[in-house]
Amino acid sequence: MIDFDEIIDKYLIHENKPKEIGRYYPSEIGGCIRKTWFSYKNPKEVGADLLRIFEAGNLLHEFISDAIKSEKNPDIELVKNEMPIRIEEKDFIISGRIDNLIMFKLNGEQYLVEVKSTKMLPRYANESHEMQLQLYMHATNIHKGFLLYIQKDNLKTTSFESKYDENMAQNILRRFRELHLSLKNDKMPKPEAKLSDDKRWMCSYCAYKENCDKAGN
Ligand code: SF4
Numbered sequence: 001m002i003d004f005d006e007i008i009d010k011y012l013i014h015e016n017k018p019k020e021i022g023r024y025y026p027s028e029i030g031g032c033i034r035k036t037w038f039s040y041k042n043p044k045e046v047g048a049d050l051l052r053i054f055e056a057g058n059l060l061h062e063f064i065s066d067a068i069k070s071e072k073n074p075d076i077e078l079v080k081n082e083m084p085i086r087i088e089e090k091d092f093i094i095s096g097r098i099d100n101l102i103m104f105k106l107n108g109e110q111y112l113v114e115v116k117s118t119k120m121l122p123r124y125a126n127e128s129h130e131m132q133l134q135l136y137m138h139a140t141n142i143h144k145g146f147l148l149y150i151q152k153d154n155l156k157t158t159s160f161e162s163k164y165d166e167n168m169a170q171n172i173l174r175r176f177r178e179l180h181l182s183l184k185n186d187k188m189p190k191p192e193a194k195l196s197d198d199k200r201w202m203c204s205y206c207a208y209k210e211n212c213d214k215a216g217n
Pocket residue numbers: 032033034035191192193194195202203206207208209212213
């Protein structure tokens with residue numbers, strides 16, 4: 001008997017590079033700041049189940065890129081299907097290769113698309129996804145974009161158009177500053193998700209729930 005799960009797990013497993021205080025990733029600011037803080041102070045291995053979920057997301061992102069660049073869709077032009085982002089602040093850097101980000105051209109205009117795979121299509125754009133997209137628009141100077149959700153089991157999509165909002169981008173940069181200071185000063189941030197009705201659901205998926213509950217508010 002061949003264990004195909006084992007073959008897949010071996011294929012997906014990779015060594016996690018330790019994170020460095022002062023170098024942050026664009027994707028980590030939309031969620032709970034305390035969780036991100038833990039991921040620097042107390043890094044945990046990403047489990048096989050989560051690696052599979054990430055890989056499924058990558059495959060769907062490739063699928064959307066292929067559809068956009070296909071000659072069957074001549075009106076829309078794929079410009080890039082993954083992008084490096086770099087924002088230099090006074091004493092820290094936000095950088096990373098964003099592999100769920102697509103740039104396309106339609107009627108001479110450039111757009112960013114952030115692709116999110118999901119179990120069920122949402123009725124509204126998720127706030128933390130919108131924050132990521134705003135940060136990407138800020139970094140790339142492309143000020144129009146879409147959040148595109150694709151349902152895993154039937155490939156149906158829903159999308160939300162977004163325009164650059166300078167205030168929101170500045171608010172995201174302020175969150176990075178808060179994160180940086182709390183890491184530098186070794187001061188645990190408030191349990192942001194736990195304290196917010198809109199974000200409390202994040203706690204059910206958080207690998208640091210036990211540490212967080214022990215630390216209190
Ligand atoms: S349990 Fe909730 S509040 Fe605590 S770190 Fe995780 S996501 Fe944040």
